[in-house]
Amino acid sequence: MKKTNTIFTLLLLLSTFLSLNAQLTSKEKLEQHVYTLAADSMFGRKAGTEYAVKSSEYIVNQWNGIGIKPYFESGFLQSFENNKYHNIVGIIPGNDSVLKKEYLIIGAHYDHIGERNGQIYNGADDNASGVATLIELGRALKNEQLQLKRSVILIAFDAEELGLLGSTHFIQNIDFPIENIKLMMSVDMVGWYKASGKLIYAGSGTIKNGKNIIENPSYIPNGLNVVTKSFEKSIFTATDTQPFAEKGIPTLAVTTGTESPYHKPEDDAHLIDYDGLVLINEHLKNILKVFSADTDVVASGKIAKKHRPMQLFSFAVTGQIGSNYHYYTEGALNGKSMTSSGVGLTTQMNFRSFAIRPEVFYERINAKFPGGNIYTDNVTIPLSIVLQSRNRSSGADLFFGGYYSYRFSGKQGENNLDFENTFKRNEFGLTYGFGVFLSPFKIGFTNRTALTSFTKFPNSDNAYIKNRAKYLSIAYIF
Numbered sequence: 428m429k430k431t432n433t434i435f436t437l438l439l440l441l442s443t444f445l446s447l448n449a450q451l452t453s454k455e456k457l458e459q460h461v462y463t464l465a466a467d468s469m470f471g472r473k474a475g476t477e478y479a480v481k482s483s484e485y486i487v488n489q490w491n492g493i494g495i496k497p498y499f500e501s502g503f504l505q506s507f508e509n510n511k512y513h514n515i516v517g518i519i520p521g522n523d524s525v526l527k528k529e530y531l532i533i534g535a536h537y538d539h540i541g542e543r544n545g546q547i548y549n550g551a552d553d554n555a556s557g558v559a560t561l562i563e564l565g566r567a568l569k570n571e572q573l574q575l576k577r578s579v580i581l582i583a584f585d586a587e588e589l590g591l592l593g594s595t596h597f598i599q600n601i602d603f604p605i606e607n608i609k610l611m612m613s614v615d616m617v618g619w620y621k622a623s624g625k626l627i628y629a630g631s632g633t634i635k636n637g638k639n640i641i642e643n644p645s646y647i648p649n650g651l652n653v654v655t656k657s658f659e660k661s662i663f664t665a666t667d668t669q670p671f672a673e674k675g676i677p678t679l680a681v682t683t684g685t686e687s688p689y690h691k692p693e694d695d696a697h698l699i700d701y702d703g704l705v706l707i708n709e710h711l712k713n714i715l716k717v718f719s720a721d722t723d724v725v726a727s728g729k730i731a732k733k734h735r736p737m738q739l740f741s742f743a744v745t746g747q748i749g750s751n752y753h754y755y756t757e758g759a760l761n762g763k764s765m766t767s768s769g770v771g772l773t774t775q776m777n778f779r780s781f782a783i784r785p786e787v788f789y790e791r792i793n794a795k796f797p798g799g800n801i802y803t804d805n806v807t808i809p810l811s812i813v814l815q816s817r818n819r820s821s822g823a824d825l826f827f828g829g830y831y832s833y834r835f836s837g838k839q840g841e842n843n844l845d846f847e848n849t850f851k852r853n854e855f856g857l858t859y860g861f862g863v864f865l866s867p868f869k870i871g872f873t874n875r876t877a878l879t880s881f882t883k884f885p886n887s888d889n890a891y892i893k894n895r896a897k898y899l900s901i902a903y904i905f
């Protein structure tokens with residue numbers, strides 16, 4: 428690989444000195460970008476280091492050479508956290524007097540993870556490949572600018588590897604209405620097409636008609652296999668689309684997958700599939716032109732569950748089955764338990780990891796009783812305080828609260844219970860338990876312990892009778 432490097436360095440020198448850059452093929456330009464950004468001299472482009480700054484200067488120079496307009500009056504850079512990190516933002520204005528105020532955002536993070544244990548992590552696939560694509564896509568779209576109706580914003584994000592800092596900063600500081608962003612794309616790890624055999628667009632379900640446009644054969648260059656996934660899942664979750672998706676903006680995560688030595692020192696420039704990159708650029712350019720001109724490009728209104736902002740109110744239907752017995756306040760004997768069940772509506776008011784949960788249940792409560800089994804039909808209203816995982820797609824919760832229950836009917840054997848003289852209609856008690864959820868389902872365990880007695884007076888042993896129930900619950904969360 429040393430040979431390739433040497434030839435490359437010569438090529439680079441040549442192109443710099445003779446200004447032959449414009450005469451390089453697009454494949455050679457892509458190679459130049461990846462070899463430059465993923466060179467050992469960039470020491471892994473860790474955000475906040477001088478090498479990240481060096482990388483940003485390279486990107487700015489390229490865009491200046493192409494004629495991309497800086498997004499800001501002050502230039503391309505959007506610096507944040509006391510000038511520590513820098514997004515690089517350019518714009519290719521659209522040509523339609525109305526649609527030019529709407530934006531397509533193409534992003535690729537340029538930072539990587541630097542050095543560890545004396546080894547340089549070059550991050551050629553992650554994400555020099557995406558930045559090279561971003562630069563050349565800028566050139567291609569600039570050349571066909573007259574065909575663009577909406578404006579295209581190009582962003583090389585900083586500090587993605589530190590937790591999507593650059594993309595988060597950008598979306599939190601935009602100077603136009605958020606609904607003017609019609610699409611955001613993150614190009615992250617697109618250098619291993621040959622190995623993966625597919626270019627994946629995750630998130631096509633967020634755009635109305637998105638799948639049809641992306642998979643339209645007339646936009647796909649020969650030799651490229653394009654795959655869409657409705658929403659981002661597992662391997663696509665940690666990229667710059669997230670802060671945009673959380674605002675309800677349609678997003679696409681573009682990648683050839685995780686075939687490359689992900690976050691390993693072996694992620695080097697000579698392993699990148701440059702022929703694949705050329706095809707990927709071609710396809711991105713084609714569909715972006717469609718997205719820029721097609722007035723039907725609108726949000727589908729659907730968004731991956733994990734991106735949904737936490738709802739202030741959430742709802743679920745809950746079924747529960749378990750057992751109930753009569754606890755006697757005096758003496759060692761208790762009544763034997765019997766199967767009891769219920770069905771109800773759970774509502775919840777959410778405040779991040781804390782929630783308030785009012786519920787209403789219809790319950791059939793059974794218990795063994797001297798002289799014959801008893802059942803009562805109840806309306807039970809628990810009110811609980813909940814501690815919960817902040818992740819909305821999977822997690823756990825813990826709750827504690829009180830309940831009120833009203834017995835609207837009941838029988839012992841064939842006889843109606845005497846609520847006038849013997850049995851109480853009202854019951855108060857404590858409820859507590861836990862649940863685990865994998866959206867949209869939840870399974871949990873609930874305890875109910877009555878504080879008030881079932882009967883109006885003690886029995887012959889001077890004991891009061893109180894209900895105690897345990898339930899397994901299953902809920903469907905809307």
Ligand SMILES: [Zn+2]
Nearest residue numbers: 553554615616
């Ligand atoms: Zn990445």
